[in-house]
Amino acid sequence: MGKIAEGNAELLAVKICLDCKTKNSVNVIRCRKCKGSRFRKKDLAPRIKK
């Protein structure tokens, strides 16, 4: 169980720059590409569009 949770946490540990859509580590404060500071968390769960 622990291994699975760990793997998922790793996959989720990404945030997407709102400006250039670059994936950044959650550890970064600014986007590595455009230096922007606006992010959204990577949502790996499929969303049902309405």
Ligand SMILES: [Zn+2]
């Ligand atoms: Zn960016």
